[in-house]
Amino acid sequence: MVITRFECHGLARLFLVLAMHVRIKREVRRVAKDFLGATTVVLWRERVVLSISLWRRLDGVYDMGGSNRHIVASRRPARLGISTACGIYTYAGDWRRLMFGTAAEADEPLRPIADDLVHTERSTS
Structure with missing residues (x-):
């Protein structure tokens, strides 16, 4: 940005x-x-x-x-x-990690979201 x-x-x-x-x-x-x-x-x-x-x-x-x-x-x-x-201004990481210090991992919002098993499992749980 x-x-x-x-x-x-x-x-x-x-x-x-x-x-x-x-x-x-x-x-x-x-x-x-x-x-x-x-x-x-x-x-x-x-x-x-x-x-x-x-x-x-x-x-x-x-x-x-x-x-x-x-x-x-x-x-x-x-x-x-x-x-x-x-x-x-460049991507600095997941909002939860930046705001709350959690170990959250996330995809960068300006790139396609990885289509892997983790995302599929989240949506079916």
């Missing part, structure tokens, strides 16, 4: 960021095979846009380099006085 924060400092810039994301998302979907989807969260009072995208594999993010619109658009915020920050 990639999260990018755009601090727009005004409504006009905020709407510009939203418009750019609509156009860029279409092209990224076309050129990046590991792109699963994206959404934006708008913090209206703060004039902030959070762009959140999901990727099948971490190195799939590099495919955004095949999108000319993304390359051009990535330079615009700084020119418009929009502050940005970006982070990449």
Whole structure:
């Protein structure tokens, strides 16, 4: 998951960021095979846009380099006085292990669930 924060400092810039994301998302979907989807969260009072995208594999993010619109658009915020920050968040393990310290094992949610005897036995018990 990639999260990018755009601090727009005004409504006009905020709407510009939203418009750019609509156009860029279409092209990224076309050129990046590991792109699963994206959404934006708008913090209206703060004039902030959070762009959140999901990727099948971490190195799939590099495919955004095949999108000319993304390359051009990535330079615009700084020119418009929009502050940005970006982070990449990867799978850290089963939620029960992370939140409660249990020894739970689970499949990663962005990959197909293993079709083995353990899953079959769970569903028939």
